[in-house]
Amino acid sequence: MKVLLLTDRMQRGGAETHIAALARGLRARGVAVEVASGGGEVADALAREGIPQHNLPGPGRAPWRLAACQRAVRRIAADGGFDILHAHARLTALTLRGCRRWPGAPAAVVTVHAAFRSLPALARICHWGERTIAVSEDLRADVCDRFGVPAEAVTVIPNGIDCARFAPPQAPAPPHSVLFASRLDEDCASGAGLLLDMAPRLAARFPDLRLTLAGGGNALGRLRALSAGLDCVHLPGHVSDMPELLRQHRIFVGVSRAAMEAAACGCAVLLCGNEGYGGLLTPDNPLPALSNFTCRGLPLPSAAALETDLCRLLEDAALCARAAAAARCWILRDYDVARMTDRTLALYHLLPPAGRR
16 A cells, blocks of 8 residues: 655644654554645654655645646656655645546545634535545534535544653652643643733742643744733743753643643643643543533633643642643543554555555
């Protein structure tokens, strides 16, 4: 089997990390896998590991840009003789329309990583492949309800975490160390702002508090200005070695893949993001998992709720340790990268072979 994974870009991000993990997992299982994208540091890392990369022009929304991208995808598909083309971005998925009529008749799979708004005209032309993968139950419902994709054509395969790479530290992190990690753009930095607001109060109660707000984005400058004079707060910007940073902290605040990686690294996790507040990540509260741990549909975060839950963990080391251990066991059991890769490969095998329609 030969698989081409496609996306718009391969910079640092949750979807890009998912693609990289899937590429590595497929290769480990003997699948010939390559990646086509607009490039980026994740693509460069995969290339250094020997996973071939192909450059795509950015698809954009203009018809001529989509056409140029489709021509490039069609050429790569024909030259490479791929059996399956697996898109991980909405616009890139559009370039796979009609691919069963291309030379070699490759099959198309599309993974939905996030909810998105779509004008009615664009919604009508979205392409979902022969099979669609959603990373959470709420995304599966959204694709079926808003875009009319048949329920039987959509499979939920949650994100997979490399639990060997994202593993707890050998020695415990400092007890009053808190990490928030995300893109620090205005649409996903509300948790960082709440933590900055409460930082003076937390530092008064916990003099050894260390609060790290990691990530880059258009809100970074504003957050750095707000942190002026707060010696307990650190904003390192973009961080390339997330496992090591996570291992330096006892508590994590954030959502989605970053929260799952933090749990794998042995952090107690408070789910807090722009789309909702889920509180303590625990298998006893499975509701946030239905939204890929983004907390979509849950009440929006408040300073009071976050501060109350955070102080409970800062005050009670035993509670913090129990929560961390339970969360890591959950990730190991249900969200390991091997499980995600095996389920994706099983879906590939359900598709008619290339060359048949």
